[in-house]
Amino acid sequence: MNAVQDDRDAGLGEDARALLRGVAEFARGELGPLAAAGCGEQPWAGDLIRQACRRGYAGIEVPAGEGGLGLPYRMRARVAETLAAADFAFAFAFINQHNVALRIAEHGSAAARARYLPGLLAGELIGGTAMSEPRAGSDFAAIATRARRGEGGGWILDGEKAWVANAAGGEVALVFAQTDPARGPAGIACFIVDLRAPQCERVAGAPLEGLGAAGIAGIRLTGYRAEDSDVLYAPGQGFSMALAGVNKARTHIAAMAAGLLDGALRLAVRHASTRQAFGRPIIEQQGLRWSLADVSMRLQILRMLADRAAGLIDAGSDEAVAAAAMAKKYAGEECLDAVSACVQVLGAGGLLPAQGMARRLLAAKALCFADGTTEMMNERIAAGLAARFATAPQATAPGATADGERGMPYRALKLTRGEDGATQARLERIAEDELPDGEVLVDVAYSSLNYKDALAITGKSPVVRSFPMVPGIDFAGTVRHSADPRFKPGDAVLLNGWGLGETRWGGLAQAARVPADWLLRLPADMDARRAMAIGTAGYTAMLCVMALERHNATPEGGPVLVTGANGGVGTVAIALLAGKGYTVTASTGRPQEADYLRGLGASGILDRATLSGPGKPLQKEAWAAAVDCVGSHTLANVLAGMRYGAPVAACGLAQGMDLPATVAPFILRGVALIGVDSVYAPMGLRAEAWRRLAEELPQGMLEANTRELGLSEIAAAAVPLLEGRIRGRIVVDVNR
CATH class of the missing domain: 1.10.540.10 (Acyl-CoA dehydrogenase/oxidase, N-terminal domain)
Structure with missing residues (x-):
């Protein structure tokens, strides 16, 4: 040594x-x-x-x-x-x-x-762990191997696993399988499988270059019976236990990278010390010496990172997550170049099989994606970096209930997909460790029910990108724990957009864990319920008003048209514009709501039928500005009827995503069509919109335009919302 x-x-x-x-x-x-x-x-x-x-x-x-x-x-x-x-x-x-x-x-x-x-x-039995699948990749929660209860006990396993070490000739595998797809990660279990059984077929595939000794292969199970005593992790434990071992896996991969680099460096130094060129050992050449010195330095850094991560793992420290990711990231980014530098020292001889350098190069590349890619390591490191500056959690207040404390379950509306592909919505209890990663844990007080939420809950449109999912595209509440210095326990916050309820668990739950970069503080004069009465719809309406203002719309410029006037965006847009002195015409398909719309500030009512069918490319110049929540023929007719240089803020597609229009309004009248995105709008724009909503939106308008439901009532309200039978906003009290 x-x-x-x-x-x-x-x-x-x-x-x-x-x-x-x-x-x-x-x-x-x-x-x-x-x-x-x-x-x-x-x-x-x-x-x-x-x-x-x-x-x-x-x-x-x-x-x-x-x-x-x-x-x-x-x-x-x-x-x-x-x-x-x-x-x-x-x-x-x-x-x-x-x-x-x-x-x-x-x-x-x-x-x-x-x-x-x-x-x-x-050594009489050799085993490997079967987690990955041909079509699941790094998305462990999406595994398709199924385990179902057998008659008389035990489990029946069917499915295919890939990239299993020692599967080429071993006797045992730990197979992770899904017992209930509707439960997502909570349905995953792990079983000890005898690979010699006739119901198990080895799937050899093409050998991996440079990794032949690992015996990496696939396995295919067809009606394999696992006894109850061979259940390693019961349903609900498999996912968390698999993730619990990931820090160790990343750290020993980094340690193996150090060994790989150590072997390459030793070989290169021995060769350079004996190989003569121009009458002296080539190690005396400055460029080569410096190259090997750089490799040696990388090796020592890698060892220190791996040793630190291992020590933190043994100590049970929370810092082990980031430390393991750092060691793995450094190994993936530095080892390949360092081994390549050693090959350079050996010249062409470095590619001879007996030197083992070509195999080391391939292994150095393989460790870049084994047990998580570099991109995944960056995510872990970023979360750990925030945790270093965490604010200590506040003690539980006297008399506080246990429900919602760390580790205790929270109520949530949870969407799953049945075997027939239909979306199923159920009120469930979720554990805190089921929540997605993020620096801030929020106790949600209120959320809201939006059109997009209703689509997700009913499955009428493929809004949800992965299951299981908690819907709810916005929420407001207070910070419980924070690993980011910008927020501390007790801070009042809100969040909308950023894929909530689509790609990320949303606000229709008693708790949400989210990236700190997505959160906004509640304006000083706004509480959580009022924020969700405004909600994403009201925030989008303010973005539309701000877009019109940036394109020189003024109350003195002429009348403004708002389509989809009875919806959440339309009602708030009317109130905001009227409050600023604009003359507003509301387009609606519900003439019985005319008095309600006039109460919001509309000066005129237009039957939506005059806009919803095919129309002429250019029509009478009627509107000095417009907010369109409908799209399709309606938006085409709005554009055709705009005055010269007028702006149109488009934010919805209730009638359709198409735009059957011509370029005539844009070329001949200089009309400006402004797309308004509420999901990924910059934080500065968001903060300004919410500040102005707190200041400019009449309080009375919200009270008259809002109904409140409990979390248990939301699923039943989705269909009426889609059918246009609900007016205004729905605020959701997630604690009832």
């Missing part, structure tokens, strides 16, 4: 030191022929894995009472590094074997431990 390794061994017990000495000897003596094989010529290293197990190396973290060594996680990382210095693919396969043994030792039933653990520790 070199001096750096000796320093890292300080404080290790004799059992740990003996393990590292034995593994290093095994790597030097037994892995040489494997490491010398060409990239495409490496066989699965099953015999060598069994040999390493017989030497006692498979039970690093397995408790001593179960036949293992009972050592801390950092020793797994050190073993992984030592083995990877000789051959990365072997290290990958062997650590997978160890992890199968550890998971069964820690979570398997007594029968499973007795059946599998002795064989795994002795």
Whole structure:
């Protein structure tokens, strides 16, 4: 061992030191022929894995009472590094074997431990973990392998897994499967599967270049029966237990990258010290020396990052998430270039199979996406960076109820997709750890029911991009916990847009966890209920008014038209414009609501039928500005009737997404069509819109235009909303 390794061994017990000495000897003596094989010529290293197990190396973290060594996680990382210095693919396969043994030792039933653990520790059984699937990739929650209860007990498994280490010839796999698609991640379980069973087919596929020793292959299960004693993680535990091991996986991948780089550097330095050019060893050439010095520095940084992450994992620290991601990210970004620099030192000889450099290059690329891509690591690091500046949570107030405390369930309207593809909406309890990642946890007080929410709840339109989903495109409430210095517990906040209820769990729940960058503070004169009475619809209306103003619309310029006048956007737009002195005409298909619209400030009422059919490209110049919430023929006719240079703010598509118009209004009259997006509008524009809403929207208008429902009443209100039978706004009290 070199001096750096000796320093890292300080404080290790004799059992740990003996393990590292034995593994290093095994790597030097037994892995040489494997490491010398060409990239495409490496066989699965099953015999060598069994040999390493017989030497006692498979039970690093397995408790001593179960036949293992009972050592801390950092020793797994050190073993992984030592083995990877000789051959990365072997290290990958062997650590997978160890992890199968550890998971069964820690979570398997007594029968499973007795059946599998002795064989795994002795090398009589070799295993791997089957998580990925051909069509799921990194989206673990989307796995399609199914497990259903069998007659008389047990489980029946059907499906296909991909990228399973040791599947080429091993005997055991830990298979994650979905027991109830409607429950999403909460339905995932894990089963111990005997790969020798006739109901299990190995799917070899093309061998992975440079990773042949890992025996990576697929498996296909058809009617495989797993006994109840072979359930490793029960339904509802599989997803969280899989994620619980991800920090360890990322850290030992980084440690293996350090071993990979260590082996390449040693080979390059030996070659450069003996290879003569121009009468002296080439290591004396400054450019080459500096290149190797840079590689050495990268290696030491990588080791420090991996060692730090391992120490935090052993300490049970929350900082381990970001630390593991940092180590993995650095390995992925630096290892490939560093190994390439070592190949450069060897010249063409570096590509000879016996040198193993080509295989190291391929392995360096493979570790870029093993156990999470660099992009995923950036997300983890960013969240960890925010957590470093977190404000300590406030103590629970005297008399506060337990419902909603950390770890306690929250009520939420949850959407799932049935086997027939239909959307199902149910009021459920969700645990805090089910909430998506984010720096700020908010106790939601109010949300609202919008047209888009109704589409999502009924499944009338493919609004929801992934299931399960909590709908609700906006919410307002108070901060419970924050990992961002901009927000502290007790702050009143609101959020709308950013994909809530479509790609991200939304506001129709008692809690929401969101990125801090998406949150706005509630204006000083606005409470949560009023904010949701305004809601996304009112905020969109203000964006439309602001867009007209930016295009020089003024009350003195002439009459303004608002289409879809009885909807949430239309009603607020009328009130805002009338309050600023505009003469507003409201277009509606419900003439019985004329008095209501006049009460909001409309000066005239226009039957929507005059706009909803095909019309002439250019019509009488009637309007100095317009807010359109309808689209299609209605918007085309609005454009055709605008005055010269007039602006139209378009924000809706109730009639359709098409625009059957000509360019005539734009070219001949200079009409400006302004698209208004409420979902991804910049934060500065959002803040201005909400500030102005607090100041300019009449309080009485909201009271007359709003009805309140409880969370349990929302699903039933979706269809009437879509059918136009609900006027104005619906505020949702999520706590009743």
